[in-house]
Amino acid sequence: MINFIDISKTFTMKKQQTNALDHVSLQVRAGDIFGVIGFSGAGKSTLLRMVNGLETPTGGRIEVDGQDINTLSFSELRQVRKRIGMIFQQFNLLNSKTVYDNIAIPLRLNRVGEKEIRARVSELLEFVGLSDKVNAYPNQLSGGQKQRVGIARALATNPSILLCDEATSALDPETTDSILRLLEKINRELKITILIVTHEIHVIQRICNKVAVMEHGRVIEWGSVLDVFSNPQQEITKKFVQTVIADKIPDSIVQKLQGDRRNYKILRLQFLGENVRDNVLYRINKDFDVETNILFASVNELQQTVLGIFVIQVIGESPEIERVMDYIRNQQLSWQEVMI
């Protein structure tokens, strides 16, 4: 659907070259909600803007539905842009126009008749839940409502792709959640592929099925949200993931453990899917001569799959603890020993 092939972008400022993007390759499939995360300056917005040709790469190419964006003439590019919706952090609504006229603009650009526009706008307003605001001006709306208008405007021309540039970053958490639910509905009901750029990991956790992590213009890690979140490889990914999926033993417990004179090991077990969890803990307690103590547990839902993280203290004789570790090794779960 969207194919970034070895994209580079170099800016030259005061004879100093900066690589905004450095050989980035990614594939977004039809139906994905693809999230790109990184700190500001990582190049993610530049990458997003390449999909509709607002930015052009200095190396590599972008294919949208098999079409190379950068070889198109300006009028061909404009036709492609009409099939790609875009929403923004600052909404970018026309303050001089009513909600109705804002949503009607892309239709007017397409020379759609006023009667048809009226029907389409009211349909869109109903979809985003703002039917009562049709004659309001943007300044009379809250941030969340403005973004709903932005979304309605982006959907007006029935795009197949929706680009979201930090679309929830100016909103409070509750509003963010409602906008994310709306995006999810757009993906599910209208079958629109969504590409999201954000610095908020919970946006990725909440709705994305794929994620790419960017740093200094490079994609350092990408894949399904489930894989990346359950097994982050890069430091920065771990940092991001830790803020939504806690797996650290609280300090007070660490302190207590340091005073514990018994023979023990601390194991971090990670379960994907619900079925195995109870069984494993039950077996350890029942079949081995050890005492287990849960130091920390968290259960998170990702893509309708449960990710459970348990940190347990196994207390007993060393050979018996070894037997427990052998048993865990044979189970379908990832685990590691934790040193404190």
Add this chain to the structure above:
Amino acid sequence: MMELGVPFSKIVLAAQQTIYMVSISLAIGSVLAMMMAMTLVLTNDNGILKNKYVYTVLNTVINIIRSIPFIILMVFILPLTKEIVGTRVGTTAALVPLVVFIAPYLTRLFENSILEVDKGIVEAAQAMGASYFEIVWYFLLPEAYGSLILSVTIGTIGLIGATAMAGAIGAGGVGDLALTYGYERLNFPLMLFTVIVLIIFVQIIQSFGNYFSSKVRNH
């Protein structure tokens, strides 16, 4: 009523001349200024049609014209005036220097108004697949509208000031009346009268400008 020392018909004629000069040169000047301002905004460094050459030339020309005081500009371009309207004197002849004076002035004001429009609006327009003309027509102009009204208001008032000097080439008008009768013939009541009329004129224009601008802006 106070004795003004000139026939009332002369005052009416002067007022008509001023209104004629201001309205015609404002109309022509605004159209030219809008085209130049739009060109400046689109071709500047952050513009969507960035063109250093066009921008620099236009920018410099505007600066040069704006450096010349109106009274000097008026006599300086007399040959051009003769070329265009066929005469060097009279109310119509004053239109040429007035347009040459007000167009660059309005260009700067319009340029500022259009630059006030959030860059994000242009980006949204581009993302919708708008053409350059559509970006100007459907996005930049509506968004700058309130500010443009204020710019025209300021331009109009500046223009009224300039018409006072147009008497130098026999254009007449309220300012000329005050100078020839009020100043040179030491007719203080007439002077006072024209000053009051001008103040009222300017107040009314500014109030109208403020009213319409805020009506457009305060949505």
